[in-house]
Amino acid sequence: MREAGTVAAVRQSASTGTLSVEAWRRRHAIVVLSALAVLAGAGGVGMLNQITSTQLGANVLAAALFLILAGSDRVKPELKALLATAGALVASTAFVVSAEGARPAHLVFLFVSVLVTVYRDLVAYALVSLYVLLLYALVLVAGEIAVLPQMGDADSARRWALLVVGTSFAVSATTMLSWWLDASGHRDREALQVALAEAALRERQAVQIHDQVVQGLAVAKYALESDDVAMAAGAIDTTLASARVLIGGLLAFEGGVVPDTLLRDGPAVLSTDAGSPSTTHGADGADSPEQPSPPREGA
Amino acid sequence: MSVRVLLADDTEELRVVLRRLLTRDAAIEIVAESGDGPSTVALARALRPDVVVLDLSMPGADGLTVLTQLKDDPCCAVVVLSGLPREYAEKSCLEQGAYAYVEKGSSIMLLKDAIVAAASGR
Numbered sequence: 514m515r516e517a518g519t520v521a522a523v524r525q526s527a528s529t530g531t532l533s534v535e536a537w538r539r540r541h542a543i544v545v546l547s548a549l550a551v552l553a554g555a556g557g558v559g560m561l562n563q564i565t566s567t568q569l570g571a572n573v574l575a576a577a578l579f580l581i582l583a584g585s586d587r588v589k590p591e592l593k594a595l596l597a598t599a600g601a602l603v604a605s606t607a608f609v610v611s612a613e614g615a616r617p618a619h620l621v622f623l624f625v626s627v628l629v630t631v632y633r634d635l636v637a638y639a640l641v642s643l644y645v646l647l648l649y650a651l652v653l654v655a656g657e658i659a660v661l662p663q664m665g666d667a668d669s670a671r672r673w674a675l676l677v678v679g680t681s682f683a684v685s686a687t688t689m690l691s692w693w694l695d696a697s698g699h700r701d702r703e704a705l706q707v708a709l710a711e712a713a714l715r716e717r718q719a720v721q722i723h724d725q726v727v728q729g730l731a732v733a734k735y736a737l738e739s740d741d742v743a744m745a746a747g748a749i750d751t752t753l754a755s756a757r758v759l760i761g762g763l764l765a766f767e768g769g770v771v772p773d774t775l776l777r778d779g780p781a782v783l784s785t786d787a788g789s790p791s792t793t794h795g796a797d798g799a800d801s802p803e804q805p806s807p808p809r810e811g812a
Numbered sequence: 813m814s815v816r817v818l819l820a821d822d823t824e825e826l827r828v829v830l831r832r833l834l835t836r837d838a839a840i841e842i843v844a845e846s847g848d849g850p851s852t853v854a855l856a857r858a859l860r861p862d863v864v865v866l867d868l869s870m871p872g873a874d875g876l877t878v879l880t881q882l883k884d885d886p887c888c889a890v891v892v893l894s895g896l897p898r899e900y901a902e903k904s905c906l907e908q909g910a911y912a913y914v915e916k917g918s919s920i921m922l923l924k925d926a927i928v929a930a931a932s933g934r
Contacts, residue, residue, distance in 0.1 A: 724869045727895030728823055731916035735829040
């Protein structure tokens with residue numbers, strides 16, 4: 514059954530509901546490139562501010578390392594998102610440090626927290642949320658901290674920290690939720706596609722089996738009409754073998770026989786007296802109810 | 813004058829018995845046989861038989877595709893001879909220009925009558 518693989522692939526896709534490989538790669542590239550841009554910005558702003566602290570240097574190196582690993586093909590895909598997220602966070606920290614804690618620089622955390630939602634990965638999103646929460650918890654607890662000298666007095670720093678954290682969570686959570694709702698709709702559409710593909714497959718199988726059996730029986734009948742008993746017997750044998758192969762393939766695809774699979778609605782009927790429309794054709798056609806379809810108009 | 817028929821069916825055994833049965837009297841002459849869609853169209857256009865007896869399930873191109881390609885060609889009338897139930901396929905075939913639809917396994921007289929009617933009615 515050629516369609517079986519297609520249906521299985523669609524079913525697998527629908528069950529996971531994850532991004533396609535291509536879509537994931539595109540989004541991963543966006544995150545990595547954005548983090549590199551933030552890192553470059555950190556270096557530029559640091560040079561302007563003549564920042565030479567080892568903390569900034571360590572942050573830049575760590576961010577670069579994370580981002581290089583995130584772009585490596587040797588790293589497992591499930592780790593790449595976390596590495597890119599870590600790189601973006603450390604680059605953001607470097608940016609804030611190089612800007613000497615200037616308030617607008619803190620908005621890069623808002624940017625990163627929203628950016629990583631493109632992975633639709635709860636772990637990456639949780640990592641960002643935890644990082645932002647811990648970073649600004651320090652500000653909330655300690656007030657003005659050493660790396661953020663431009664945040665002003667303690668009360669002002671706390672208000673700003675609350676604003677950044679609150680906005681980051683609100684915007685990123687909304688974005689993450691919208692991704693999930695979109696993914697849910699995507700899964701629904703794929704489930705519908707699976708149902709349609711399976712229905713189309715079953716129709717094709719039914720038509721194929723029907724055609725194969727009727728074809729063989731028709732050959733047998735016409736062979737008998739022409740007194741060719743050998744050909745009739747051969748056609749019946751071939752039809753039986755074909756039917757077994759077709760049904761065997763179908764049962765294998767569906768997972769084999771289980772209880773109730775072989776339950777009949779009624780006894781098998783082969784007699785023409787049973788009233789089945791498919792068995793009422795007379796052998797010679799003299800008493801057959803069958804008729805060719807009427808000629809088309811204008812034919 | 814006999815009706816010139818092109819017999820199109822991918823099952824060779826069926827073509828053999830149909831040829832034998834249809835040509836028992838001189839009213840029908842089988843001018844050619846084909847086992848797939850493209851050769852059916854080519855033979856119909858080349859030989860211009862009176863009637864094409866056409867199976868629906870064939871390799872290359874199915875019977876409905878053949879019907880579509882012959883629809884506007886006045887070369888021949890088409891009688892569909894198919895194993896598919898009438899209620900499943902007849903309407904589509906008639907809409908695509910078939911003259912009549914006969915189920916496989918029907919009496920050979922029924923098929924002969926449909927062929928003769930198609931030849932005289934086209």
